[in-house]
Amino acid sequence: MTVFRDLSQHILDIAENSVTASATLLHIDIDENPVDDQLSIAIGDDGRGMDADMLRHIADPWVTTRTTRKVGLGIPFLKQTAEMCGGTFEITSALGQGTTTRATLQLSHIDRPPLGDLNGTLLCIIVGNPMIDLVYQHKVADRTFVLDTREFREILGPEVSLSDPEVFAFVRGTIGEGLASIGSEALP
């Protein structure tokens, strides 16, 4: 069991990489597929991206672009968890076009951490990074829930920030209802 207790902490950590890569649009796709018994997670951004050489070593914990400490653990942790649960891990990236991180896990694997507090993760991404838009799609079998913060920004305009208490409560409620409506394992 790695240092993260649920998968939504992994997702938040990978999303932070996109923030540092000064992305403006973030895609998060989750698919809980009981038929194929597979849970797939994809996080794509339009950030700086990486060159081929960097891409080759990115899964090495000692490789990081940050200056504040000598290790980059986010990606290796997700890779370890995915492969520990009979799944796969893959990163594709190109300079200037952004990066996409894909992980799959066996849905019913006994060691698979739960999705956990997905609502909290999405809120932190949305509210904590006003300059980034998030398109979130979550499928459970044949039911889907989509959230696109661009719709919110259109209505709110530049004057009202997403961390305004009433807006925050609205977003939390929307995510909660969405997750419950598709019957996701994640906590509403």
Next chain:
Amino acid sequence: MEDVLATTDGIIDVHGADQEALVEILREVNEVSGHLSREQMQRIASRLSLPLSKVYSVASFYSLISLEPLGKHVVRFCQDAPCHVVGGQQVWEALEHELGIPFGATSLDGEWSLLTTSCIGACAVGPVMMVDSDIHGNLDPQKVREIIARYRGEERSGGIV
């Protein structure tokens, strides 16, 4: 299925959804619904942010927590030395004979589960067994037949015999 998970959620709320309460939660869920199903374990794992393997490893460690459904009546015969010394063996055989199932099994009609328990502290009146939560002491093959009949009788006439 929904209400089983609802009761599980209720118990988690009482004890708090953190890892320290795992043993208490598992014991109480097992007590309320007779056994611990995979769905209930997954719900507990999800609420406590734990992988299913951790919940399964703790649940399978403790003997009072059953991972399979048990019979309507659960007989737990004390298999420890003090009861053994005063004739536990004959009572053991009488139970298997009377219920028609070996120890550790549940009858096909789901009526009876015949399990063992370690010492329940009633050695002064050994051999001892528990049927559901009632304790019966000073057992011998004859008394076993009477007690089982009473519980069976209870079924047919629906009242206390």
Next chain:
Amino acid sequence: MKSLEELQKIKERALQRRKLSGEGSRARVVVAMGTCGIAAGARDTMTAILSELESRSITDVVVTQTGCIGLCEFEPIVQIQVGESDMVTYGKIDVGRVPELIDGHVVGGVPVAKWQVRK
């Protein structure tokens, strides 16, 4: 179901409040969300901060994130800056300590020394 119309009404109310008090953002709260922070529970700290502000209906505080600032040992880390005074860095702010921190520094304006971390 939450609807976009509802969001529209919330916007108007927020703008209305803005005109009344004419407040810009009075304070900034930054939560360190590096790998080490997340592992130490920074996500729950941040949602707790947002809920605390919501319950006190404080609307003039901006809550944002930052990456790892190198103080991994003190995670979860929260930095608070009120008005023009300098930024104060706090360590080990778990969900339990959020109410007192918000009450003390954000509402009361007085930094809570006992959790302060020398940066």
Next chain:
Amino acid sequence: MAYRAHVIISGDPQQAQPVTVALLDEIGLLGLSNEIEVLAATDLTVATPSIEAIVYPDGVHYRDLTPDNARLVATEHLLKGRPVQNLMVQEQAVEPLDEPSTKEVRVVLRNVGVINPESIDDYIAQDGYAALGKVLTEMTPDGVLAELKTSALRGRGGAGFPAWMKWTFARNAPGDQKYVVCNGDEGDPGAFMNRRVLEGDPHSVLEGMAIAAYVIGATQGYLYVRAEYPIAIRTLRVAIEQAREYGLLGKDIFGTGFCFDLEVRMGAGAFVCGEETALMESVQGNRGQPRTRPPFPATSGLWGKPTNINNVETYANVPQILLNGGAWFAAMGTEKSKGTKTFAIAGKVKRTGLIEVPLGITVREIVYDVGGGVLNDKAFKAVQTGGPLGGCIPEKHLDMPVDYESLASVGSAMGSGGFIVMDEETCMVDMARFFMEFAQEESCGKCVPCRVGTRKMLDILEAICAGKGKPGDIEALETLGRSVKIGSLCGLGQGAPNPVLSMIENFREEYEAHIYDKRCPAKVCRALIEYKIDPETCIGCTRCARNCPVNAITGIARQPHVIDPEICIRCGICAQVCPVNAVSVE
């Protein structure tokens, strides 16, 4: 409110509970609830294992009560005033519920069966919480430690570690938060003293823990009780609630600023959780697997904080030691093992039940004077002390004093006080197999020597009992036993081989008879015995044939019958039902 009559019900609480409930219900139906008070006092030694009650002031003593006839007593006697004759104990004089035999001295058990366990007033009337008051208002922690050192009280859980030393380690260990834990797991088969103390006098344990908390500087305590003791748990929760109401638990106790609160935590069926570090793992929500030591719990226990863990009986002694002084306690017992110890006598003895005797009493005195001698006056063979991790004491050690050192010197152990008497009809190989099966089943699996070693030893013992023993088995058991003892992390692994090693040492010839002669001297091991019908005495009544569960007996009516050894499962029913004792066992 003035009651016109009191009914005191006694007997094993787990059996007495349904009777009490039925009686109270009936009294309610009859509208007598405010006239008749029902007290459930737990009885000590259950000489006649029935549920008894005495109605005061009439002094009428009932026995063999069941939920149904208890209702009859309520309507006939309590309402109409006509005692129910056929339920009354014949002699009119009211003899006390339990008469402690001369050798017994009750310290921990003094209130059990005397006070109503669910009334804190009853406990206070027996100068309960006076010790806590004295400690908090007049004594310093060091003063309490000095008193405890004078008393030389040793841990009653089985290890016998001096209590004052354990408390001193926890007191000196640095830590902002410390814990006091009571070990009420009592998984030892044959041990039920903790149950009776928790059910009969819970406050003595709470008071002892509060004193320990004051000494080591803890504010939170946990009572870990096994789930197989539902009544003890309920009684404890009532006691804690009442103690809080009286301000004896919680904040600012006795106005001294000392705060201490308690929570009950339940086990879930794992003997190994009686081991202190496994217990802590269980409280923290994990598998009950012991931790490596050091660090010891006193420095790093629950959630890594300094923790003091003692047995129920150890804590229950503390209040009286502080009230009567350490010297009073040290006056009892032997030079190294001071004070009294509870023992649960079970097995082939006339008077089974719970006793409390000064340490240093001899085995013979316990078996014959207090225990009333071997059942049906059969020949004494041995006593198992220390439960599945202890050893057996044969006849030649009957006059040995019972204390920590002496028991250890003969390869046995004090344990929590289990005392199982075995007579000539007990087979020492079968018993060893039985204890090994228990230890193997309860092994938590963490250490390979214990997990695999106990399995190997059990296989050998089962083979011997099944008549498949082979030369070298005894030596194999001895070498395996030593490696399991050395290689195991906790008391379970270190103790599991003790029973078989001590039985080999004292009854080697029985093992040899099983292996070489394929004979079970005590006629217990099924594969090694044969049931035969003596043609002379058999009168051909066919009763044995009719009762045989596997139809192994053939014969025509009024002709001698024959048992087919191939089919016979040696259950012994034919011998039981034969009117002329024609069935013999070789």
